[in-house]
């Protein structure tokens with residue numbers, strides 16, 4: 001509903017301003033050694049000089065750091081720690097999430113337009129994977145990704161100037177990028193416009209994303225990432241703030257009648273676009289695409305791209321539990337994209353009459369979501385060597401190359417090589433087990449050590465036989481074929 005309107009902000013950012021800002025960043029990086037003192041450097045057009053040095057306040061969703069009241073840019077330190085931790089996706093469903101700050105989504109970062117940000121990214125020593133960060137607010141190679149590749153037990157530091165106000169997604173961009181994002185590596189950074197945002201009573205952080213699990217939706221136990229479903233964008237869970245129910249019941253957002261609410265809404269993807277809507281509420285002002293200024297008023301549903309954001313503001317006029325959904329509605333009622341905003345206070349019958357008739361409302365739930373499985377696909381039981389090589393090449397490019405790379409060369413410290421791999425060629429049965437069941441734990445390939453996670457891939461016997469025949473006869477390897485029978489025998 002309507003609340004008091006504030007004039008829309010002006011358009012900002014000219015080419016020459018950016019040029020100046022870049023030069024300014026270069027100068028400031030040189031000053032890095034004497035950071036305790038106040039850094040004074042020439043101001044970019046329309047901004048004051050960088051004064052002072054402070055630590056950014058970071059918060060876990062749904063909390064948002066307090067508005068920045070400074071009237072000048074400052075040098076700001078952001079410290080973010082990557083942790084791989086087990087979390088509950090839904091009741092009884094556990095998942096090893098990779099996080100920026102210990103939770104999904106990652107911690108909310110708030111800086112001010114013009115700030116010079118020193119970014120410290122740490123990768124906890126217990127983690128298995130190298131990670132990095134691409135902040136969409138950063139102007140520079142990979143949005144910081146190139147400068148922040150960090151092995152477990154290490155820390156990277158880079159600096160950037162927050163030149164462009166707006167709400168931005170950040171995410172991990174380590175190969176395979178889709179897998180790192182699917183495992184929970186995303187969050188939001190707000191570059192607060194220098195004139196600030198209009199005052200509201202509540203600011204909240206909501207981020208949508210999907211999970212692709214080996215089991216079906218709500219299948220209990222420890223679930224692992226399913227690359228095949230992810231490639232098909234066939235999500236088992238679409239959720240707000242990292243888990244089914246993370247914004248429901250006693251964890252609902254709250255407000256009182258007469259108050260104003262601002263939601264910073266992001267979409268981590270990795271694959272799906274969000275049609276963000278609140279059942280029973282209208283957004284008074286919207287910053288489409290997370291842009292610096294409100295550009296729309298009285299909006300029902302905002303489209304939030306994968307890797308994008310939006311800011312929505314509204315006043316609450318009537319007590320109720322308002323439901324946050326992705327209006328691609330099966331996601332809401334069947335996959336988890338459902339949150340709550342509980343508004344308390346006096347009713348006003350001039351706004352809404354209240355219940356005039358009583359009837360039973362049956363909420364949708366798990367009961368309706370069992371659909372018949374697709375007809376079993378007939379798999380070939382016999383293939384010629386040539387057919388195996390052809391099929392194997394296809395499986396390799398579609399599935400394995402994301403991690404082991406296009407020519408099987410691997411990535412140092414992350415993915416072992418299949419090219420000329422002594423480990424692969426030494427033991428056929430072991431190779432079948434790895435491709436059919438996944439693999440974790442320390443191994444040595446061609447003298448180099450690896451201790452990562454290869455997920456279960458859910459391939460049929462013919463595909464496993466073919467891809468192994470292919471890799472055992474490509475990239476400098478040569479060996480005998482792996483037959484479908486041999487795979488069958490190992491799997492039973």
Ligand SMILES: [Cu+2]
Pocket residue numbers: 098129130131132172173174180185
């Ligand atoms: Cu990562």
